[in-house]
Amino acid sequence: MPGEQLEALLENSAMREALSTVFERSEEGNEEVQWADVSDALSSGQWGRLIETGVLVSGGTGFTLANPERVRQTLEEHGHRSSGAGVEEIESGSWAWYDKAAGVAALVLFAGYWNTGIRDIIASFDNILLAPITELLPFYAVIIVLAIVTGLYSTVLQARLMDHEKMQAYQERMKDLNERKEAAKDRGDDEALEQIQEEQMEAAGDQLGMFKLQFRPMVWIMLLTIPVFLWLRWKVRGGHLGVGETGLIVPLAGAVSWQEPLLGPMRTWIVWYFLCSMASRQIIQKTLNIQTSPSTSS
Template identity: 55%
Template structure:
């Protein structure tokens, strides 16, 4: 009895809405048993699945039955105050609730950055745009270019892009929310596997509905991941267009700087427009080598997590 009472108290403390869900199950159970069809209008599939998962509902003869009805009622009678307290806690930590995953919205600044970013892509194939962005960006870099060789300038740009990319990901992407989504999907898969092993068709139907609801969260996940990417591209595309402009990449393009050869690891001495790895040219290989190295150092040095981790 104590174990069941503890399970019910835990469910209610984690989610205040589970109290009404348990009360509905108690009210709808006939001869000690209840089926999904009896409560589907008042319970979500997620709530039904959690009751099964926690062992509050167990297999019956024709449906499910409460593992211990008296313990369940006792838990509800003693959980009123704790449920009220947990409601405020839940509201203050709503960012980690899987049901809130789709709540991320883009501000007008996010949308403006996305629009400008799409426009900047034209610079890769349209020379006037490339010359405009490259020439403007060159004015900002002129003090650096006058004191450092070109390969060192690219290293500085790689360091800068690695730094702001890491900071943007850390600050614009809600890792708790993404981790909660992953944890929810993992939990659904485990319960689905257990239900298949038991041959529990009612539980499988409920879990299937919950899984379909969770699939809708993928839009929220995409928005969560793409938002920092928009700002990263907004700041990084001008850097690439400047390198295109400076090195002379593209049809009928001319280099705006006299560049010396560079020695790449495992490749040897190459000119900036030579092919280094397959069709990939030396300038972009050098940039990515520097960027990846600096990004790893920045993440380790600042102890920044840029990938979600399910708890």
């Protein structure tokens, strides 16, 4: 139907509410709808007028919206909120100055993987703090303790710093666009496809917004985790292990040294640390009931 005719129809608030009901109960134009589906919210006169004006057209066993995307757009212009509305209202999270400072510091620490001077300075400072633990526990147990500690603050930081509501809003928006695109393809609606593709282009900034939301807690996690990892590397590769601290016994592999490749090119100490870290994070999340990812709706 012509856009002017649809606009004129929606000038009437009662018809606007009637069309909103049909739009929602037809799964935003993706499903057919029958009189029995909306009779509790529409009068027979309103139903007949929607058919008479061409808003609803005959389908297989019921009626379907002639142009769902135009109906969606017109309803949104009149203040109707559908699942695909409100795209502009999701603001990208901005980093505070201390987040940016933490990011710069994390980059400097990250350079320690290649720069021996930076690595030695950081590891030497860490060694002062960790010396009491290394004197009491064997090296494999020290790695377990460090994995538990890093797993704890990583889980807490990710849960506290991640904006789960915005992440879920981003994900739901992209899911809605994809579902509408597939529905438009199924019914061969080229006009709707073109409009949805334009919306997807406008929503391209969502990827950047999601990246910023996800990377903010990672910056703080790296700021605390990298020094621990550099100390472990300094301890193993720098020859600072105690007497008898040669490695550990691994199922199937047997006795392996800390510097020996265990999983592909990954050395034993790295594999052991990651296994302990992943296990501790899972236990911590379940024990403290901490959510680190946005909930997904079915």
